[in-house]
Amino acid sequence: MIVVAALVSWFLVGLFITLARRYGWGQPIRKEGPQTHLKKEGTPTAGGIGFVLALLLCWVGLLLTGHGGGPKATLLVLAAVGMGCIGLVDDVLKIRSRMVGGKKELLAREKFPLQFLVGLIFAVLAAPLAPHLWVHSWGHVGDIALYTLAMVGAVNAFNFADGLDSLLGGLSIIVLLPLLAVSPVSALLVGVLLGFLWFNAHPARVFMGDMGSHAIGGVAAGAYILHADVWLLPISAIIPVAAVLSVVLQVAYFRQTKGKRLFRMSPIQHHFEELGWPETHVTLRFWLVTALGTALVWSILRGLTPLVP
Template sequence: MLIVSALVSWFLVGLFITFSKRYGWGQPIRQEGPQSHLKKEGTPTAGGIPFVIALLLVWLVLLLTGHGGGRSETLLMLVGLGMGAIGLVDDVLKIRSRMVGGGKKELLAREKFPAQFLVGLVFAIFAAPLAPHVWLPGWGLYGDIALYTFVMVGAVNAFNFTDGLDSLLGGVSIIVLLPILGVSPVSVLLVGVLLGFLWFNAHPARVFMGDMGSHAIGGIVAGAFILHADVWMLPIAAIIPVVAVLSVVLQVLYFRRTGGKRLFRMSPIQHHFEELGWPETHVTLRFWLVTALGTAIVWGILRGLPALS
C-alpha cells in the first residue's frame, strides 16, 4: 500500500499544483526572512491538503477491506486529521489574505494552542489505555494523559517549525517513521504520501507543504511513538524538530532578556545556517543525516541491539 499511497499522493499533489497556479494560491514570502527565499514568492502552498486527502482515501480503502488496523490506527488517523484541520484553517487564511489583499493573515499562537491542546487531550485520553507503558509511576492514568497531551502539542509545533526548506520536513518525517513501519499501517501510508509529495517538493520546490501537512505529520508521528514504541525515543529520532522548536523558544527568550539582541542569526535553526552561508540543499541533506543517526539509535534500542559504539 506504500506504493499505492505514493501514486495517489503524486496524482493529487500534481493536480493541486495545476489548480493553485490557475487560481493564484501562491505563498507569500516574509521580507525579513532569508533573502534567497524571495524568489520563491508565488509558489503554490498548502500542498499538505492533497497528500492528507490521499492518506485518508487509501486508509479508508484499507479499513473497508479489513486491513486498516485496530483502534490504535484509527486513533492515529483521527489525531492526524484533527491537527491537520487546525493547520488547514491557517493555510486558508494565508491564501485568502494574499488573494484579497487583506483580512486576517493567519491563526495567532493564542488561537492555535487551545485547539491543539484540545485535540491532544482527546487523543491522550483514548491513547493512555492503549499505550504499551505507564510512564509516570504514582500518577497513574492521569499522569500519562498529561504527558501524552504535552508530547502531542509539542510535536505538532516542532514539526511545524521544521518546515521552511525544500524537502526538509518531508525527508525528516520519513526517516523518523522508519522504526514504526512494521507495526503501523497508517505510518506506512504517511511515508507513501510523503514520497508522492516530495516528487514536487524537491529543490527547487514546485509546491510548499503548509500548516495542514506539518500539523498532520506531527500528530501522526507523535501518536505512532506513543502507541507503538516508546514516547521517550521520539525526541532522539526527531532531534531536528526538537532543535527547531527550541531554537525559536530560545531566540524569543534571549531577545526579550537582552532588549533586542539575537541568539541566532535567524530562527528556526535551519535559517540560521542559511544565514551563515550554507546552501539550502546542504542544510536539508545534513539535517536528514542527523535525523538518520538519531533514528538509527532508536531503532537499535527498540530492537535490543548491541550498543552502537
C-alpha cells in the same frame, strides 16, 4: 501499500498544484526571512491537503480489505485529521491575506487551545492502548497529561522544522522508518510523503503548508506513543526539537538582552542559511542528523524493548 499511497499522493498533489496555480493559492514570503527565499513568493502552498487526503483514502481502502490496523490506526488517522484541520485554517488565512488582505494567520493564543483540545482527546483515548504506563496515577491522568504535551509539542516542533524544500518531508520519513512494520498509518504517511516529495524537491513546485506539518506531527507523536515509546521521539526527531528550541531561545535571549539575537535567524535551519550554507546542503545534513538519531532509536527498540503491534 506504500507504493499505492505514493501514487495516490502523487496524483492528488499534482492535481492540487494545477488548481492552486489556476486560482492563485500562493505562499506569501516574509520580507524579513532569508533573502534567497523571496523568489519563492507565489509558489502553491497547502499541498498537505493533497497528501492528507491521499492518506485518508488509502486508509479507507485498508479498512475495506480488513487491514485497517484496529483502534490504534483509527486514533492516528483522527489525530492527523484533527491537527491537520487546525493547520488548514492557518493556510487558508495566509492564502487569503495574500490575495485580498485581512487576517494573516492564527495567533498563538488561538492555535494552542485548539491543539491542546485535539491532543487531550487523543491522549484520553490513547492512554489505555499505549504499551507503557509512565506516570502511575488514578485513571491514567499522568499519562494523559504527558501524551497531550507530547502531541502538542510534536505538532509545533515539526511545524517549525518546515521552511526548506524537502526538509520536513524527508526527515519525517526517516523518523517513521522504525515503525513501518507495526503501524499501517505510519507506512501510509511515508508513502504519501514520497508522492509529495516528487513535487517538493528543490526547487519546490509546492509547499506542504501548516496542514501538512500539523498532520505529520500528529502521526509521528501518536505512532511513537502507541507503538513504541514516547521518550524515543525526541531522539529520532532531533531536528524538529532543535528547531522549536531555537525559536524559544531566540525569543528569550532577544527579550533578556533588549534586542540582541542568539542566532542569525530562527528556526535553526535559517541560521545555517544565513551562515552561507546552500539550502540543499542544510536539508541533506539535517536528514543525516535525523538518520543518526533514528538509527539510535532503532537500536534501542531492537535491543531493549521490542516493538508492540
